[in-house]
Amino acid sequence: MSIKQLPSSTIKLVTSTQTVTSVSSVVKELMENALDAEAVNIDVKLENNGLDRIEVKDDGNGIKRTDVPYVCLPSYTSKICGFADLEKLHSYGFRGEALNAICHVADVTVTTRTSEDELAMVYTINNDGNIVTTKPSHFGKGTLVTVSGLFRNIPVRKSYLNSGRRAAEELKRVDSIVKCLAVIQPSLRVTFCHNKCLLWQKSACTSLRLSLMQVVGHFISSKLEELVLREPELSVDMLVPRRDTENVVAVCLSNVDCMMLYINRRPVRYKKLEKVSLYKPFNTSCLSSS
Ligand SMILES: Nc1ncnc2c1ncn2[C@@H]1O[C@H](COP(=O)(O)OP(=O)(O)OP(=O)(O)O)[C@@H](O)[C@H]1O
Ligand SMILES: [Mg+2]
Incomplete structure (x- = not known):
């Protein structure tokens, strides 16, 4: 067979599934974004082990109206300007890749409000990372990202993660990710819910020991x-x-x-x-x- 370039839709799916491998990888990326936005309160909610819906809500800086159109496009980031900045990186993110990859394998909405905005806006994003609808909302300062129907367009991955034992293992992995990212930030308050049940919560505290104690x-x-x-x-x-x-x-x-x-x-x-x-x-x- 001769060498041919893959169709762009295939390229996007193949590369996205390297970043977004599972429910826990989505939660990790969204929580890291919330932490990079200086959130002090983060709420993580899953439905059906995250395969139906993943929500990460923060009270961080929010996304400026002028930046929103680029948020889910590939290689757009506010965290570095070039390779040299990696030497003094203080954020979790830097590739400008995560949200775009998630859009390729799920339905994404972003609700956000900065301290300058009078009202929050809810943006529905399509699989390419472009905004398709916008409407106002009463959400407070910060950002809420919802990810629905994860891997709906990759049935093999979805049915792999959906099987009873694997779904339970994956939920355990999400629990670990949430705890690992939360413990190292004592002043952070976090809640983690699955199917409307509170699985774990951490209150803000003043030391690593008190954080770990939780x-x-x-x-x-x-x-x-x-x-x-x-x-x-x-x-x-x-x-x-x-x-x-x-x-x-x-x-x-x-x-x-x-x-x-x-x-x-x-x-x-x-x-x-x-x-x-x-x-x-x-x-x-x-x-x-x-
Ligand atoms: N919760 C959030 N609050 C504020 N801004 C956000 C939030 N989530 C994403 N953003 C903005 O969207 C941009 C794109 O996010 P994305 O996660 O795709 O890339 P990144 O964090 O820059 O890099 P990486 O791909 O390594 O995570 C971020 O650089 C940031 O400016
Ligand atoms: Mg990120």
């Missing part, structure tokens, strides 16, 4: 000690079980498996460390690992 509980949290390393170019903060035998045994018997690792507040997986650790990492298989 995942592992008071018993485990009280058994941890803080270790701090400060070098000119490197700063490491750890919360690990105190090393006296009694304490380690108590932690091991507690049935709480939890290892969360971050570089510059970005959740990561480091397999070598996972191997020597007593703890299983959170089930965040869509995070980068090394």
